[in-house]
Amino acid sequence: MGPTASGKTDLAIKLSEQLPCDLISVDSALVYRGLDIGSAKPDGQTLAKHPHALIDICDPAEVYSAADFRRDALAEIETSLANGRTPVLVGGTMMYFKALLEGLAEMPAADPEIRQEIECLAQEQGWAAVHAELARVDPDMAAQIHPNHSQRLSRALEVFRISGVTMSEWRQRQTAAKLPFRPLQFAIAPQNRDELHRRIALRLDMMFDAGFVAEVEQLKARGDLHLDLPSMRAVGYRQVWQYLAGEFDLAEARERALIASRQLAKRQLTWLRSWPEIHWLGTPLGTVSQQDGTISRNLAQIQALLVTSSSE
Template identity: 60%
Template sequence: MSRRLPPAIFLMGPTAAGKTDLALELARALPCELISVDSALIYRGMDIGTAKPSAAVLAEFPHRLIDIRDPAQSYSAAEFRADALAAMADITARGRIPLLVGGTMLYYKALLEGLADMPAADPQVRAALEARAAAEGWQVLHQELAAVDPQSAARIHPNDPQRLTRALEVFRVSGLTMSEHRQRQAAHDLGTGGGMGQLPYTVAQIAIAPAQRQVLHGRIAERFHHMVEQGFIEEVELLRKRGDLYAGLPSIRAVGYRQVWEYLEGSLSKAEMIERGIIATRQLAKRQFTWLRSWTDLYWLDSLAHDNLPRALKYLSSVSILD
């Protein structure tokens, strides 16, 4: 008789959907511990624009993988996978359930499926690609990727500079496309009987979002205005004053931060900054929905429903997570 894998819960959804609120409700009701799955919440000093849970919330409900990097540092999906697996193992060893909450879908995919071996980042190649994008536009780089790696170009949106840059960087550094690296890894795994590190957990996957997209758009606009009122501009000003941060860093390219940075540099008016920040956040939500539509075994909840906690608990019982 095979040993049953330990349980874990994924709570996914687009930005501003109410993931954190539901996660806290689940943590009150179940023996769960929280792990953040968010590529912006990892950065210290980036609190308002990332909608980071308050100090009081984090004191009551600690989240792993929040405030683990300085904004000058990078953080890869592979690093997230290693850190998340270590946190999950620690939580499981104490008889509790890892509850992973956030909207960085690439991180969830890396955790579920593993990652192919890829070349290390090359700062010079990346800087050259970003300089070309600044001069000619990201669409030109997307066309270049489509010419050398149509499979990756089909997966990566022209408005997703981080993944677009990485795909071209891999090709320029190694001479092989990202798709070729994945194919080689898959062939190796097939020959050795191994895998790219599939997740050793029984995972229940929950997604939360408003049933009506315009409701989400309204929430996004309201939250962005509230961030500005809370001191978002002053937060980015402090980051700029450090002197070691610049617009091309992953931290500063985060939605909202890029637009406020451009406003502080004088290239946008305040009204333009707010408008573009809201548009960029909507685009992020659209990309998150695109990921989620391709996901399998998802249990959906409506953000506006009043019975999401009992519904979630009923679902978790039905898939034997709470046995």
């Protein structure tokens, strides 16, 4: 686990070169076909050499939920273990990790009409107004959701409007998941926030240089995609889509994408700081030789804990 641009994928690939591992992606953008550049999806050559399960499994017009992920991830884990291998889950979608470890409460199915009502409220009064309404009916959930996190806000308020029962109460009814294994949980993150911001900016520039705008143009030209879909709400995609729609220029799109990426990293770190049973790893910084040294130490720490765990 770790924030965006922290080096999770590179470390997982290095691990798979030393141990009989099966890599399983935990990323809400990588599940979608065609979201390649802006999602920092490993390229075809890398995936051919180091396959990742749960990448490119959905069309962008589809909705892929945390419940879908839990079902698919458990199936992939079971297959890996049955083959005598070690499943390694790698990604930054913390809600997916939480769903896997804790299970999910049964909640009402989405209602397009109610969701549209909430979208209209947001368009007319802003997402702060949606957050305020959620705080009135479900203060516990509102306290957990940032006012800018539109998708989670919309879903939490939608659940209450559909059922008259708050999402907090639905979750209290949740039955704890019983997993047939004990996961080892690792996190990687730069200790210096400025370093993380530098990495995020560098990767974003590389995305734009690699043809990110053209990628979103192709998605937009399909005609069946829109900004209400989870795929198009992914960080960077929304901002470039809005640029293509003429809402602002490319420089502003890049700046907004940068801000959204930093906000995502902040949310991911907030999750991780309160995450139980987590082992923190160092993040490779500086020169290539320094990076290799940090990666080697991380791999040694992971392998030592794997050995200890298997002997218990």
